[in-house]
Amino acid sequence: MPLSRNAKVLSTKQPRVSKANPTAENVNPEKEESCQTKRSLSSPQGGPKKRSAFGDLTNAHKNHVVSGKKEAVKVVLQKNHTAQGVARNNEINLQKSMKKTPPTEVPAESKEDPTPEKPVPEQVPAVEDIDKEQLGDPYANAEYAKEIFEYMREREEKFILPNYMEKQSDISRDMRAILVDWMVEVQENFELNHETLYLAVKLVDHYLVEVVSMRDKLQLIGCTAILIASKFEERYPPCVDDFLYICDDAYKREELIAMEISILTTLKFDINIPIPYRFLRRFAKCARASMETLTLARFLCEMTLQEYDYAQESPSKLAASCLLLALTMKNLGGWTPTLEYYSGYRAQDLHPLVKRLNFLLTYQPRDKLKAVRTKYSHRVFFEVAKAMPMDMLKLEEILKSC
Structure with a gap:
């Protein structure tokens, strides 16, 4: 049934053009990932360039002034300018007078009765806004990214297998x-x-x-x-x-x-099913993961497609666990407050699934089915399939410290 890897596929399609990713992503991984959509190293890379006309169109009305109101506008501007100048002069004079006036001594009574200090509130770990860098990008949908993934998390419950x-x-x-x-x-x-x-x-x-x-x-x-x-x-x-x-x-x-x-x-034409791959790219952006680390997590996630035992896992939880294992294998730290905020999972929630994924990577149950391993052994995918799994005891110690 499977095709031979050297078999050519006849296609009547139109020539492919490069695809632009609709979801919000890191700049560097997004550029590098475009070359991974094809096996050929000579494939087109990148998406269509942004048009500067978007900014020009939104500011076009500022360049037009109605001819009948030019003089009135000038008068108002002059009045505002005069009022601002008077206020500025008053402020300067007030500062000069305060410098000349000698400071008065504080009464002794007030020194003996200082105001009680307020308790310093405990500092909460900062959560990074991962979408603010792409708010001006019309292709990134950064304004709605958080709501989109919250909606996908809600739909997960409808598609539990x-x-x-x-x-x-x-x-x-x-x-x-x-x-x-x-x-x-x-x-x-x-x-x-x-x-x-x-x-x-x-x-x-x-x-x-x-x-x-x-x-x-x-x-x-x-x-x-x-x-x-x-x-x-x-x-x-x-x-x-x-x-x-x-x-x-x-x-x-x-x-x-x-x-x-x-x-x-x-399926009643309801085929917008949440998949772990979309969550994985989102979470990798939260972790500021490099393209190599993201590709390793993608390899782990794609390995689970063949295994029926993972079909019943929540897509978002599976994606978060694959990323946590990839971060651990690369020794890049644990689950940050930003990851916990955007994923909705604590590190402790992911530990059992992370151990199962490492076990899957260590003991391959299907040696004859090598499509995924062969695919990710290519240098386009950083040869991540050749990465060594972690020792189970060492992984257990690292997860406990997270």
Whole structure:
């Protein structure tokens, strides 16, 4: 079922253009991440340039003065200027007179009865405003970033996955892992956004919650889920013929379209499902993490896509745990007050999941499925897949000190 890594994909799409990230991000990671959307080192980088006309348009009215009111405006300005000059002269004279007047001695009684000092309030750890640097960027949505992620946190509760494998008689966890491994290769071959991959896996899981499927239709479900996610996330999604080709013509066009209708109607067209990848980029910005540290956290997060045990975890909690483990592996400190404020999680809340992630990195349960490891072993991704996991006892000591 998975494509060979050297296989070429015929595509009838238009040539891709670089994508601009809609969410608020650090400047440096955002520039570096644009080169990671494609495997090729010669891919286009960066997004469209900002137009200075946005500032000109908003200030245009200040350059126009109504001809009939020019003289009146000048008179008012002269009056205001005169009044300000008088006030300024009075202030200067008052200061001169105060300098000439000798200071009066304070009575002895007042010296003996000083006013009691007020208790100094305990200092609260400062929380950094991570969006203020991008308030002038029309592409960053910095004014609404906090509200957007609060809304996504609320939607998480609606999309909590139950243990749907109990009712799937013909599909197992291993089959799901093989499907996700294939979907990772499809994301690479089509050069799709990482958000598209995460959303497609979510669509597969939520569809299987409602529908009992046979194993011969599992690849069709995964393929159609990528098609739907591409329409939701991509500027130029692949066409139907591309998806028929990657399935080796195992399905007909009518079957693919019918499955698309089935998935959308089953999910009631509510496919704006929160994914951990979006939270991860937000939290990495709170930590001022470098692109290499963020990529390591992304590798940890993508490793969990194949594991059914992590499908039921909250996306925001999973993202926060991946970042905390990456920070610990890089020896970059623990969970800061800013991270706690924006994520909503204390460090103690993440410790159990962090230990599980390190265990997953240490003992790979699926040695034959190497799509994620091969992908993040590339130098474009800083070869983070080659990073050594932490010793469990040492990790335990570090987490206790946080």
